Amino acid sequence: MQSKRPSLARVHPASETTWQQQYRDSITRIDTLCNALELHANELSISQTAERQFPLRVPWSYVGRMQKSNPHDPLLLQVLPHALEEQEAAGYGPDPVGDLASVKSPGLLKKYHGRALLLATSRCAVHCRFCFRRHFPYALQNPRGDAWRSALDEITADSSIEEIILSGGDPLVLADHELAQLVRHLQAIPHLRRLRVHTRLPVVIPARINGELLDWINASELGIVVVLHVNHPRELDHELQERLRTLSAARCRVLNQSVLLQNVNDDPDTLVALSERLFDSGVLPYYLHLLDKVQGAMHFDVDEPTACAIMKEVAARLPGYLVPRLVREQAGEPGKTPVQF
Ligand SMILES: *Cc1c(COP(=O)(O)O)cnc(C)c1O
Ligand code: SF4
Numbered sequence: 001m002q003s004k005r006p007s008l009a010r011v012h013p014a015s016e017t018t019w020q021q022q023y024r025d026s027i028t029r030i031d032t033l034c035n036a037l038e039l040h041a042n043e044l045s046i047s048q049t050a051e052r053q054f055p056l057r058v059p060w061s062y063v064g065r066m067q068k069s070n071p072h073d074p075l076l077l078q079v080l081p082h083a084l085e086e087q088e089a090a091g092y093g094p095d096p097v098g099d100l101a102s103v104k105s106p107g108l109l110k111k112y113h114g115r116a117l118l119l120a121t122s123r124c125a126v127h128c129r130f131c132f133r134r135h136f137p138y139a140l141q142n143p144r145g146d147a148w149r150s151a152l153d154e155i156t157a158d159s160s161i162e163e164i165i166l167s168g169g170d171p172l173v174l175a176d177h178e179l180a181q182l183v184r185h186l187q188a189i190p191h192l193r194r195l196r197v198h199t200r201l202p203v204v205i206p207a208r209i210n211g212e213l214l215d216w217i218n219a220s221e222l223g224i225v226v227v228l229h230v231n232h233p234r235e236l237d238h239e240l241q242e243r244l245r246t247l248s249a250a251r252c253r254v255l256n257q258s259v260l261l262q263n264v265n266d267d268p269d270t271l272v273a274l275s276e277r278l279f280d281s282g283v284l285p286y287y288l289h290l291l292d293k294v295q296g297a298m299h300f301d302v303d304e305p306t307a308c309a310i311m312k313e314v315a316a317r318l319p320g321y322l323v324p325r326l327v328r329e330q331a332g333e334p335g336k337t338p339v340q341f
Helices: 019-024 030-037 048-053 149-157 176-187 211-219 238-248 268-280 304-317
Strands: 103-105 108-112 115-119 163-167 194-199 223-228 253-259 284-289 325-328
Touching (some): 103 149, 176 211, 211 238, 253 268, 268 284, 268 304, 304 325
Parallel strands (some): 115 163, 163 194, 194 223, 223 253
Antiparallel strands (some): 103 108
16 A cells, blocks of 8 residues: 555645635535535434534535435534533533643643643634533633744743644644744754644545645654544545545654544444554554543543443454554543553
């Protein structure tokens, strides 16, 4: 597979719509989504309250990978404002992983040992219903407000930080020239070794992996790690796989993290297929997260004994390097907590 060198030219005909255009054209209306999928709104338990709180947003490319006339499609369930989001339960809150307690300067969070999170933007190409930052007060956390200055000063002053993790929102919403400039500022800080990008944008708009992105990645003096968020094997269609091969041939490591989601990927067959397809795209599975207990997402939760039973079977069927680490994020801990299965 690796013998044929992937080339962007093959997968990026000039006539194609740019990712920026696809980002702007995203579906934000339930009736548009229903029409595209040949579904009636009354077949879906939609909640207006959930929609108001965290609006629908999904690019056409991602909708193109959903099955028509299937109200239970695992891709659809990830973006649909569902009546079950109105449920409330003890243990579910607006800030399940203690983000607000770790803010150092606007948009800069220090939660993990040696690593700092930079919330590069509040925007995303897709609104995932299970998002643990769906209630995050982004308006108060804009590190670009002063052209990154206070965040960069804070990082420069703290030599224990070796890795910057661009998070958000989705950092790849930013233009490549902006990202390239940020990388130039960051690589001038002597104690920084690595830059990590956590993103779901290329998953929902594969055209985001383009020449400009590969250019700044290849030019970076920092070690670059891209962590994708793919949850289901059907998200990895032909175009995304082709583009991921070009990304994994660039000067970066490409890993994937998923969230274990009820009725989306909570069975061994789906997770095995996901790992296989990631590998075929040049991507290694990294984490499988238990759901962060964010208010509005409890219908996605898979309890720990069930998760362990699923992972036992996955591990029995795959080579070790294709088995993601089952983890949970616990507020106040210096890293992820592994879950033994
Ligand atoms: C866990 C997590 C991190 C940090 O990951 P490590 O690999 O444990 O350093 C960064 N960003 C997001 C969104 C995460 O969930
Ligand atoms: S792309 Fe990531 S940050 Fe954005 S809504 Fe989805 S899970 Fe949340």
